[in-house]
Amino acid sequence: MRKSMFLVLLAAIVLASCSNKEQTNQGSTSKGQELGVSSLEEDSTRTISTDAVFDKFFTEASLRVDYCLTGNQKETTYSLKELIREPYWSGSKTNLVDTLEFGNYIVKVFESETDNLLFSKGYQNLYGEWQTTDEAKQVTKTFDESVVVPFPRVKIDIALYYKTWEGKLKEGMRFCVSPENYFIRDYDNLNLPVYDAWIGNEDITKAVDVVILPEGYTQAEMDKFIKDCDFFVVSLFSYAPYDRYRESFNVRGVLAPSAESGCNMPGDHVYKNTAMHFSFWTFDSERYCMSTDNRDIRDLAGQVPYDQIYILVNTEKYGGGGIYNFYCSSASSNRFSSDVIIHEFGHGFAGLADEYYYAGSSEHMYNLELEPWEPNITSLVDFSDKWGDMMDEETPVPTPRKRKYEQTIGVFEGGGYEPKGMYSPHMDCLMNSLGHDFCPVCQRAIERMILYYSK
Numbered sequence: 001m002r003k004s005m006f007l008v009l010l011a012a013i014v015l016a017s018c019s020n021k022e023q024t025n026q027g028s029t030s031k032g033q034e035l036g037v038s039s040l041e042e043d044s045t046r047t048i049s050t051d052a053v054f055d056k057f058f059t060e061a062s063l064r065v066d067y068c069l070t071g072n073q074k075e076t077t078y079s080l081k082e083l084i085r086e087p088y089w090s091g092s093k094t095n096l097v098d099t100l101e102f103g104n105y106i107v108k109v110f111e112s113e114t115d116n117l118l119f120s121k122g123y124q125n126l127y128g129e130w131q132t133t134d135e136a137k138q139v140t141k142t143f144d145e146s147v148v149v150p151f152p153r154v155k156i157d158i159a160l161y162y163k164t165w166e167g168k169l170k171e172g173m174r175f176c177v178s179p180e181n182y183f184i185r186d187y188d189n190l191n192l193p194v195y196d197a198w199i200g201n202e203d204i205t206k207a208v209d210v211v212i213l214p215e216g217y218t219q220a221e222m223d224k225f226i227k228d229c230d231f232f233v234v235s236l237f238s239y240a241p242y243d244r245y246r247e248s249f250n251v252r253g254v255l256a257p258s259a260e261s262g263c264n265m266p267g268d269h270v271y272k273n274t275a276m277h278f279s280f281w282t283f284d285s286e287r288y289c290m291s292t293d294n295r296d297i298r299d300l301a302g303q304v305p306y307d308q309i310y311i312l313v314n315t316e317k318y319g320g321g322g323i324y325n326f327y328c329s330s331a332s333s334n335r336f337s338s339d340v341i342i343h344e345f346g347h348g349f350a351g352l353a354d355e356y357y358y359a360g361s362s363e364h365m366y367n368l369e370l371e372p373w374e375p376n377i378t379s380l381v382d383f384s385d386k387w388g389d390m391m392d393e394e395t396p397v398p399t400p401r402k403r404k405y406e407q408t409i410g411v412f413e414g415g416g417y418e419p420k421g422m423y424s425p426h427m428d429c430l431m432n433s434l435g436h437d438f439c440p441v442c443q444r445a446i447e448r449m450i451l452y453y454s455k
């Protein structure tokens, strides 16, 4: 989320952005048949439990695919780096095929023999955001990233897709993996201590497992990190709807010390030797604090079961970022930390868009001729799957931003950084500005995501 940090303007605090340029939810993504659980159950003369479907094709470990995206604003190339076996599968065993279809990037797993779709998951990444920068017009860069799929029992094809600015789905890479392949490396067990900040459900396949990683905490500061993990948990459960789903979350901190305290601040000529090399001024945006050292992040995360990665950066400086099914970060010790942490988690976990906008913005993160995939903004190109069912019939569309509609679910022009042509569901929401709860539309989206992981 490139501008996904809050701008502090006197009393008014406006949230900054997060997104990339290739936005749409159009295009069919299937190759082969979708092997949904329900179709197996229908086709079978006996009832196959959902766990049995999982168990037929997968083990309870994970296969991490490390790869690179190389490109510029015009083109993208995928290249494979390494396959790693991680010890846990913490995702759902039931919802194997991603029916939400959020994100402009998708990983799909097919059974090689039949070409049946076994698993899919949508996500976003830092590379896609970088592609919207001026730098990407001039130079080509490489970004590391990973996807994690359940470890197969059978030979599988893994395919990675991305959506173009026009909404076309393109296959970036496809390759076959045999479970017997001895080049699949076992993860490095770093034997780091783990802090169980909150265990709501011992069954990791029915919970949202959040791993919190410490950036820029020295060994002497590990007690502070533990307190900051507790602060994360208290913050999370102080917002609806998370407060009603405590039993659906596990939050674990991996106690990985950094050699030095703090993080990189290039604009101040400060560079630190830290565990994951997070840096403010990412994409030359001061408050955007991200890291391109994907493998450092993943190696630490893989020590525990994880569905979501959250990096707490040991600094008082205001900032952070959050990318859907990628990772979130935020400063641990800023006075706005609680709101920022939960705002960023809204991006990373639930795929929520920023609902704020800039007057006269010239940078466009969305193609307004397409409906964005995010559940809390609309271009009105295809509003049918959004929040129309939550609106009163007499609410005007678009809905004027007037006091009269302050508590109304409507279609307010402005959102996704765009003052025109993009619309938000509410005048007040944590995805718009600090000091608010999530609006009802965002709450429903979060609730749906929690339930998706809980099955």
Ligand SMILES: [Zn+2]
Pocket (backbone or CB within 6 Å): 001, 003, 004, 005, 015, 016, 017, 018, 343, 344, 347, 353, 354
């Ligand atoms: Zn944001």
Ligand SMILES: [Zn+2]
Pocket (backbone or CB within 6 Å): 355, 376, 425, 426, 429, 430, 431, 438, 439, 440, 441, 442, 443
């Ligand atoms: Zn909202």
